[in-house]
Each structure stands twice: as structure tokens, then as C-alpha cells.
Amino acid sequence: MTSFFEKEIYEQPQILARFLANNLEEVKAISAHLRKVNPQFVLIAARGTSDNAAIYAKYLLSAFLRIPVGLAIPSLYTLYQQPPLMRKTFVIGISQSGASPDVIAVMEEAQKQKCPTLAIVNRLDAPMIQFADQTIPLHCGEEKAVAASKTHTAQLLAIACLTATWLDDQRMINQLNFVPELIQKAIETHSVVRDIAEQIKHHNRLLIVGRGFTHCTTHEMALKIKELSYISADPYSAADFKHGPIALLEEGFPLIAIAPQGKTFQSMKDLIEEVNQAGAETIVVSNEVSLAHDPSKFIPLPQALPEWIAPIAAVVPGQLLALSLTLARGNDPDKPRRLTKVTKTI
């Protein structure tokens, strides 16, 4: 029987197309408002998978809106009760359920300090909504799998929409329309990914390295693999990796390199050569065919993939790999140990 997790991975092209059809105008209105507000700083509160979407937002808003972004520290708002003063700060909460008390506490404090606030949530009964001036509802329907897939790519798409419309860049807005098709192509790597999972399923640890915009992809891929297949997957930026963790590599150590075409490509290509020399069993996720010298270890990304939206497509092979590893190791992707759909932390 197909798992909910697999079913929801496959639903993504349709759900993201629906998001664009239903939400783009609404997001444009939010962006018009933000251009007037003109915040000088952005703080984002999130946990787990949503925190990986927050990393994507950190990169896009810093690079394109040129606003410095910080990831909020929820314990300062809850346990310590010493929250920062958020002057000229736009505060975003990202959460599937919108129900975790620590993420809500950040939004509540932001509203108390009269910061503009935005909630990006899936559940329309999300308690977080009441502390947000604006809400982007993801309209994914109920996510039945404990591990998020469709709500995560919808979060990423919402962030991409917010960036493109806030910037009011018509070329970027047009590119958003290709996302559902790009995701569809990424899903079509399923059989390739399944074969790769068979090759590495006996390892209990692996590394995932990316750079720049795909930093969020390494984190989300690692989280999915850890929570479903119980393999210790460690995410790194290619630069940070060289400041220590590269020492971990030994003969046959599985390393997944996420290397889409674009400004970070050369640094990833150099890293791949370096880790190959160190004996790593390198799996490459890329749309640069010159890296496909071993097709049994190559997961193709769609051609003509704009670098700034590459993470939305690149995470899909990660979802499929987490699924395939979990099944190959004889576990149920819908029943990860000790996890429930909604995690409430303070």
C-alpha cells in the first residue's frame, strides 16, 4: 500500500499549481503593503521543517530585497522572557499547524511591539493567525503523513512568491509559473533515487553538502532522512564543511552533493572533486550533465532551472530518498518513532 508520505510527495505539482492560482494576487497585496512599510530587518520564527523554509527566506530576502534576516530564538521569548526589541523589523512565523507555543510567543511579542507580522500556515485554524497582521494560507489540504512534504514545498513557493512580488520583478513572477512542472520533473527521478537508496541503505550516517540558496535543501533533506530512515544525515554548506567536518570522510562514506547550475556551481564542483579524492561515495544532484560520469550516482535536476527557485525542485529528490531509504530499511514512512504530526514546544 502506498504511504501517505509518498502520496503527498506526488500531490505536490497539483497543489503548488493551485497555490499559484489561488494565492498570487493575495501575496501581491501583502507585498504592496510591505513596500510601504519598508522594514530594515526581518526576523523569522519556525521549528523543524518550517525552520528549513525559514533558511530559504533568509537567503532570498537578504539577496533580493537586500534586507538582513535573522532567525528568531524562541527560548528568549518563552523560558528567558528577555525578547529583543524589534525596531523597524518585519516578523514572519512559518508553521504547518501554527500551534507550537514557542513560535506563537515570538509572533505575540512582535505584535505587542507593533511590528508588522506575517503568518505562513497550512491549517486555517492555526492559533498563530490571531497574532499576524497578514496570513498566507498554504491551502495544501490536510497533510496526513507525520513528515511534511507538500506543506514544505508550498512554504518555499510562498516565500518565492513573496520575494518576487515584493521586488515587483515581473521576470521572477513569470518564473514562478514553471514551479509545478519543475517539481513534476523532479518527481520523475523516483526510480533513479530508489536505486541509489539500495546502494547506501546499509550506512547509518551520511553527509549532505550544498552552497548558497540550496543551504535550506541540505537541511531539509537531512531532517527527512533522519526522522524517517533513522540514518544520521549531517547538512553542511560547502564552505563550513571545509572548516572541520570534512575530516569525517573516509573510504565509502556517502555524501550527497547538491550542485545546480548557477553562481555556486564552481565551488560545488571543486568540492565534489575533493571529496571524491578522499574516497567518498558521492551522489550528485545536479542539472549539469558533465557531472554525470557515473549515472548510477547521479540524480538529474530539471534543465532551465532558475537558481533562485532551484531549492523548491531540489528538495524533492531528498523527499524521495528519505522515502526510499525508509522502505529499503524495512520501516514504515508513515510511522516514524516518537513523532506526532503537531509538535508543541516552549
Place this chain on the structure above:
Amino acid sequence: MTSFFEKEIYEQPQILARFLANNLEEVKAISAHLRKVNPQFVLIAARGTSDNAAIYAKYLLSAFLRIPVGLAIPSLYTLYQQPPLMRKTFVIGISQSGASPDVIAVMEEAQKQKCPTLAIVNRLDAPMIQFADQTIPLHCGEEKAVAASKTHTAQLLAIACLTATWLDDQRMINQLNFVPELIQKAIETHSVVRDIAEQIKHHNRLLIVGRGFTHCTTHEMALKIKELSYISADPYSAADFKHGPIALLEEGFPLIAIAPQGKTFQSMKDLIEEVNQAGAETIVVSNEVSLAHDPSKFIPLPQALPEWIAPIAAVVPGQLLALSLTLARGNDPDKPRRLTKVTKTI
């Protein structure tokens, strides 16, 4: 023969005492200037071990100065050439060598944008200094081990000094004087830590969990263990841990819980109970003796340890554990694979 790494761990009380004697007045002057500048945001650029010191700074400046803090994204300044506009932003660069081009690029851009800048460096020939209005030199002498120890605790102490003097809080400033003695007590856990390393040396992965101010400790402990002993050590905040990675736990999985007394203690205590029930082999680092029911798995932190400076003492058992695991696994702590003292990334 004793390694440089071990020697430098043991040098720390003396070096930190010297730092306080030599630098406190200088840091007070920098802080007096910062009170006038009154920045609304802080951005910190760092890599590797220094990035773990940046996490400490993020927590202290957010909690006590109440300024939101972001960790800079160096690739936006180098590969993408799309740096954010850092309005009313104070920019800090932290680096032992002050020589990594990506960290320097952030400082250079900050100076171009006329932001106030501070370099926290050990080497007095650090190229980063020329892009900083102010410098806190760590005066640790040459660090011969590839893996940082004394320069890291000196970075933490510099950040604590900056926080206390910027806040102009005499009680906190007085507490700084106890740091060398607290570090000395933490070093005295060496034989306990060595026995624990013997118990867990055959594992190739482990988890490290903390909360709040000790979030930086989990990251630094994990980095040291990875780069020297080649064990995959995964750091987590207790809250994030419950949003997914807790699924990794199985019978006998080693987990290090950092639980000093203070506002996060109860949440760590609850987590320890939960992971014990899941069968984890839990090593507790704490100054709360009620958690010492198995003394062979308990690393004592000094009593009377103010919560805000606990990370400076709590990282020391992590350094000793990395050292002990490395020796127990038959490796040379001064010769980690593929690493050099100064890592230059773009």
C-alpha cells in the same frame, strides 16, 4: 607525548585570566562607543569554531542588549555579490586567523556601507583588522593545534565582556573574574571524561542536546568531536530535537545532554527523562547533582555557575571528550585528516 591540543586545553585558565587583565579596559571603551552608536541590529560573520562563538554572541546580545542578531551569509557577499543593506547595523567578524576571504568580504562590505565594525581575532597580523573600526585581540599566543580550544574560549569570554560592559552591569562584570577558575574546575573533569570516552568510543555517531545559552556549546562540542575523532556528532536544541531528530534514538544511542542550572534546566530535565525512556545512553553535563544517579555517566559542571557564562565552562568537557575519544580510537589529535590551521573559503 602530550598533544598540542591537550596542552592548549590546559592553558585556558591562565590565558583567560590574562585576557581579563589586559583587555577589560579596552573592551569597556569599545562598549562606551557602542552605547553612543546604539545599533538596532547586529550581523556576525564567522566560520567553523568561530561561528559557534557567533551563536553565543547571538544569544547574549539578543537577551541582554535586546538587539536582534543575524548570522551573516558570506556567499551573498562573495559568490552572489548581492549583499544586504545593513542600515543601523553593527557588524562583528570573529576569526582566529582573520584570514578567510568570505568573512573578510562581509567586513569589507560593512565598512563600505559605513556600518560600525568590530573584529575579534587572535592573530595580530589578521587581514580582517584593516576592515574593522575596532578590534578585540585575544592574545592567546600561537595556537599550534589544528583544532581550536583556547582561542574559542577566549572568543566566548570576549563576547561575555562585550555584553557585560556594553550593558554596563557591574554584577555581570564582576562575574567575569570567576571565569578562569570555572574553567580550571571544568578541566578537572578530565579523568571522568576519559572513562566516558572509553564507554562510547565504538559508536560512530552520537547526539548532543542543549537549550538556550548552551546552544553554542552543543555546536562546538559536535564540531570538535567530528573533526578529531571522526564520530558523527549531531547538535540540537532540545526544542528542535523534538521536531524530528528524536526519531533517531534507539537502544544504546549515545546522547550528551548539557543541562546547567538556570531557566532552561527544567526543559532539559524533561528531555533527559524522555530520551532515557527511549533507551539512549545518556551522558549528563550538569551542576545539578540530582541528575547524577549514574556517576559513571555524569560530568560535573562547577557549582555557582552563572547561567549566562555557563557556555564558557561547559564547552571544556566537550574539548576533553573530543580529545579522549580521539586517543581512545587510536588517532592523533594534532593531525586531523584533511584539515589545516587556517581555512580560506570564498
